[in-house]
Amino acid sequence: MSFTMHGVGVSSGIAIGHAHLVSHALLEVAHYEVPEHLVDAEVKRFSEAVGAVRADLETIRRQLPPNAPAELGSFVGTHLMILADKSLAEAPVKIIRDERCNAEWALKQQMNSLVEQFDRIEDEYLRERKFDVVQVVERVIKVLLGHPSQVAFEKQESGMILVAHDLSPADAIQFKQHQFAAFITDVGGVTSHTAILARSLNIPSIVALHRARDLICDGEVIIVDGNQGVVIVNPDKNTLTEYRLRQEQWEIDQQKLKRLKLTKAVTLDGMAIELHANIEIPEDVAQSKAAGATGIGLYRTEFLFMNRRDWPDEDEQFEAYRKVAETMKGLPVTIRTLDLGADKSANPDEERNCTNPALGLRAIRLCLAEPHIFHAQLRAILRASHYGNVKLMIPMLSTIAELRQARQLIERAKRSLRDQGVPFNEHILIGGMIEVPAAALRAEAFARELDFLSIGTNDLIQYTLAIDRTDDTVSHLYDPFNPAVLLLIEMSIRAADKAGKPISVCGEMAGDTRFTRLLLGFGLRQFSMHPTHVLAVKHEVLQSSLSQLQPVVKKILASTDSERIEPLLDKLNQ
Ligand code: PEP
Ligand code: MG
Numbered sequence: 088m089s090f091t092m093h094g095v096g097v098s099s100g101i102a103i104g105h106a107h108l109v110s111h112a113l114l115e116v117a118h119y120e121v122p123e124h125l126v127d128a129e130v131k132r133f134s135e136a137v138g139a140v141r142a143d144l145e146t147i148r149r150q151l152p153p154n155a156p157a158e159l160g161s162f163v164g165t166h167l168m169i170l171a172d173k174s175l176a177e178a179p180v181k182i183i184r185d186e187r188c189n190a191e192w193a194l195k196q197q198m199n200s201l202v203e204q205f206d207r208i209e210d211e212y213l214r215e216r217k218f219d220v221v222q223v224v225e226r227v228i229k230v231l232l233g234h235p236s237q238v239a240f241e242k243q244e245s246g247m248i249l250v251a252h253d254l255s256p257a258d259a260i261q262f263k264q265h266q267f268a269a270f271i272t273d274v275g276g277v278t279s280h281t282a283i284l285a286r287s288l289n290i291p292s293i294v295a296l297h298r299a300r301d302l303i304c305d306g307e308v309i310i311v312d313g314n315q316g317v318v319i320v321n322p323d324k325n326t327l328t329e330y331r332l333r334q335e336q337w338e339i340d341q342q343k344l345k346r347l348k349l350t351k352a353v354t355l356d357g358m359a360i361e362l363h364a365n366i367e368i369p370e371d372v373a374q375s376k377a378a379g380a381t382g383i384g385l386y387r388t389e390f391l392f393m394n395r396r397d398w399p400d401e402d403e404q405f406e407a408y409r410k411v412a413e414t415m416k417g418l419p420v421t422i423r424t425l426d427l428g429a430d431k432s433a434n435p436d437e438e439r440n441c442t443n444p445a446l447g448l449r450a451i452r453l454c455l456a457e458p459h460i461f462h463a464q465l466r467a468i469l470r471a472s473h474y475g476n477v478k479l480m481i482p483m484l485s486t487i488a489e490l491r492q493a494r495q496l497i498e499r500a501k502r503s504l505r506d507q508g509v510p511f512n513e514h515i516l517i518g519g520m521i522e523v524p525a526a527a528l529r530a531e532a533f534a535r536e537l538d539f540l541s542i543g544t545n546d547l548i549q550y551t552l553a554i555d556r557t558d559d560t561v562s563h564l565y566d567p568f569n570p571a572v573l574l575l576i577e578m579s580i581r582a583a584d585k586a587g588k589p590i591s592v593c594g595e596m597a598g599d600t601r602f603t604r605l606l607l608g609f610g611l612r613q614f615s616m617h618p619t620h621v622l623a624v625k626h627e628v629l630q631s632s633l634s635q636l637q638p639v640v641k642k643i644l645a646s647t648d649s650e651r652i653e654p655l656l657d658k659l660n661q
Contacts, residue, residue, distance in 0.1 A: 089321045094271065094296035095562055096316035097282035098619075101334040102269035102291045103327065104246035106307045106320075108300060116191035116228060126187060130180050133190035136230040140223070141170055165216075169223045174201060191231050198224040248309055252300045256280035256393065256431050269311035271318055273299050276565060278545040278595050279557040280431050286598075287367060289374075289619045293318060295559035344622040348379035352625045354607065355632040362625055363419070363615035365593060369410045374618040379625070382419035384541065384615020385480070385593040386411060388464070389427045398460070404467035412475025419476045421518065421541070421615075422468050424461065424493075426450040426482040430557045445555060450483035455492055465500035472512035479515055480541060485523040487532055494536075520593075522546035527575035534586035541615070542579055544594025548572050567596055568649040568656070577609045577644060584610055591615050603627040604659045608640030 109117050121129045148163045169175060175197065182193035198220060205217035249270035256279075267290060275281055275294030285292035291313030303309065303320055310319040310330045314337075319326060352360045363384030364375035368391070375383060391399050391407055399407075412420050428449025441447050454461035468479050481493050497517065504511050521527050522543035534540055544567065549556040551572050554565045566572070576592070583590035591613035596602045598616030600623050606614065607628070614624060639659045646652050 089319065089323055089326070090302070092296050092299060092302070092318040092320070094293040094299075094316050094318065095275075095277055095559070096291070096293050096313045097275070097277055098286040098288070098290060098292040099313045099337075100269075100289075100291035101313065101330055101337055102248060102311045103330060103334065104248045104268040104309065104311075106250045106303045106305060106309050107247045107267075108250045108303070108305045116195050116232075117189065118192040119189050121183070121187050121189055123187070126184060129183050129190055132231065133179060133183060133194070136190070136227050137170060137176055139230045140226045141167065143226070144170065165219055166223050166226075169220055170227075175220070175223065175227075191228055194224055194227060194231075248311055250299050250303050250309075254281045256284060256390070269293075269313070271296055271299050271309075271311060273297050274559045276556045276559055276562045278548070278565070281557075283545075283595065283617070284367065286595075286617045286619055287365075287371065287374075295562055297559075344626060347622050347625050347629070348377070350379075350625065350629065352628045354628055355630065356634055358607075358612070358633055360607070360628050361591070361613040362621050362628070363421075363591065363593075363613065364618040364621060365615055366411070366618075369407050369414070371618065372411055372414045375621075376414075378618040378621040380618060380621050382421070382476075382615075383411065383415060384419075384421050384591050384613065386420060386422045387426065388423060389425050389431050392425070392427060393431070401463040401467045401470075404464055405470045408468055408471035408477070409474045412471050412477050415475055417476050419478060421478045421480050422471070423480045423482055423520070424451070424464055424468070425454055428453050445549065451481050451489055451493060452483070455489065455496075458496060461493075461496055462500055462503075465497055466504060469497075469500055469504055469511040469515065470509060472515045473510040477512065477515060478518060478539070480518040480520060480539075482520045482543065483522050483546065484519045484533065485525045487529070487536065490519060490533065490536055521579045522550065522594075524551050524575060527579045530579040530582035531586055534583045534588040534590075537588065539588055540579065540583050540590040542576055542590065542592045542594065544572070544576065544592060544596040547575060547594065551575060566649055567599075567602070568652045570644075570647055570649065570652060573605070573643065573652070576606070580610045589613060598624060600624055600627045601656060601660065604631050604636055605640060605643065605656060607631055607633060608636035608643075608659070 144163055144167050148160065148167070151160055178197045179190065179193040182188065182196055183190055186193070201220050202217045205214055205220070208214045246268050249267050251270070252273045253275065254270070254272055269291040270285060271293045273296055279294070282292065282294055291311045293311060293313060293316050296318060299318065307321055310322050310326070312330070322330070352362050354360065361381055363382040364378065364380035365385040365387065366372060366375060366383055367387045372383070391404065408422055426449070428447060429445040448456055468477065471477050479497070481490065484490050494517065501511070501513070516538035518539035518541060519533055519537045520541050520543045521530055521533070524547070526533055527547065530540065545556055548554070548565060548567055548569070552564065552566065552569060554561050556565060580590055590611070592606060592611055593615035596606070597614040598620030603624050604627065616624060636659065639655055643652050643655045646655065
């Protein structure tokens with residue numbers, strides 16, 4: 088039966104392919120068949136995961152402080168015993184071999200049968216031990232998910248469409264290495280980091296479909312229209328033909344844009360505009376260069392900290408940053424210090440315990456609270472500054488005191504390198520992000536103390552309107568057209584100008600062509616966006632005349648509601 092679903096398109100384009108259902112939620116794992124020749128590899132993957140969890144638990148037990156409560160030690164001991172028990176260490180191996188299924192599935196089956204046995208126990212204390220079993224299984228599954236099976240990779244043909252309830256940014260970053268035609272999820276917001284990653288994958292994506300994973304079956308043919316936010320399941324022949332034509336047209340348009348790669352971004356009245364790219368991992372530089380970006384305006388370093396059990400040390404970070412600096416060959420590379428927390432968590436489980444992560448210990452707050460982590464990163468960035476045109480940028484500043492504290496730590500990192508004779512750029516430029524209304528309102532003071540500013544519109548919208556950017560239940564209220572948001576952006580640009588400091592926009596608005604002219608009209612001369620948007624924004628810049636923008640821009644700034652602003656923007660964009 089054919090049916091259509093509507094969601095929020097977060098990455099444009101049209102894809103036609105077969106559904107592949109996945110889930111991030113632990114214990115809600117995929118089930119697939121393992122071919123005979125890969126069964127041994129699957130068993131090995133399982134045994135290695137068990138070994139890794141054992142090593143982890145043993146480390147925890149060894150490192151327990153002498154004054155730790157005795158129950159803690161026995162708790163870890165219980166988990167080690169459960170892990171070593173045949174029912175968990177060996178029974179799943181038999182299931183993998185007998186049923187030729189993936190390790191996660193085998194483990195989940197075995198856990199279900201153990202939980203059932205526990206449920207039948209009369210004694211309450213013993214019955215409660217089933218939670219320990221579940222926790223141990225969760226640990227093993229987590230490791231397995233971080234090391235996907237060969238079968239999972241083999242299954243990834245290019246026409247595959249990922250259907251998930253939700254994907255964390257940590258999940259999505261893994262997909263950068265693999266070929267999917269599209270992805271769709273039940274939940275998520277337009278500027279959630281998962282959506283941002285979807286755009287950087289350059290594949291059509293739709294979030295907030297609500298029941299996609301319930302209604303779509305594995306293997307069904309689906310059309311994903313990221314432009315309209317529409318998913319068509321089991322389309323009929325005519326619909327398929329129509330969408331194949333649309334898909335071709337879309338691809339032709341993209342090819343045409345590619346011709347602009349080497350064209351300078353200059354307005355009709357001769358103003359040169361800088362178009363930079365946002366990246367998450369060093370490998371994204373290739374895509375940025377292919378799009379003709381003239382710098383990296385935002386390197387989201389936190390992605391190096393995800394999907395791993397140990398955090399990268401200074402040397403590992405330095406190598407990643409140096410690679411980007413060197414590959415950009417003297418073009419600016421703005422490395423943002425860690426913006427972990429909220430939806431970008433290195434440990435999503437811990438994050439869930441936090442009452443309100445977006446308002447919690449995130450970004451610079453976390454770095455100031457954990458100075459040893461910050462110190463290692465600062466040293467790594469400073470060391471990389473010797474190998475290219477590196478700038479350092481601090482996210483989520485809300486007070487000048489925070490900025491001064493961060494600057495002291497930067498000085499300390501510089502001193503430590505100086506003392507060791509390690510080369511770095513003594514005059515490295517230090518910038519800060521305007522993402523919190525408090526910072527936008529005091530942008531001039533921030534501009535005076537910094538070398539440059541960059542407006543993170545994704546968070547600025549979230550914090551100005553009190554709308555969680557990841558929550559699809561309020562995504563209709565997440566409104567970049569809101570006059571308060573526009574005013575804060577314009578004020579920040581004006582403040583930076585007044586202080587004589589460069590300012591850019593590096594949130595999603597910078598890559599949205601609906602806002603290009605408005606931002607130009609506000610006085611913005613530097614945009615940073617996902618590489619996939621650079622050429623479309625350039626196309627817009629080439630057709631814009633600054634002198635003609637002012638009257639409409641003034642009207643937009645004077646408007647008090649979004650509904651009036653949208654038609655004015657249409658007029659500006661004509
Ligand atoms: C922003 O908030 O606009 C921004 C660029 O930072 P991030 O999306 O990584 O939070
Ligand atoms: Mg941000």
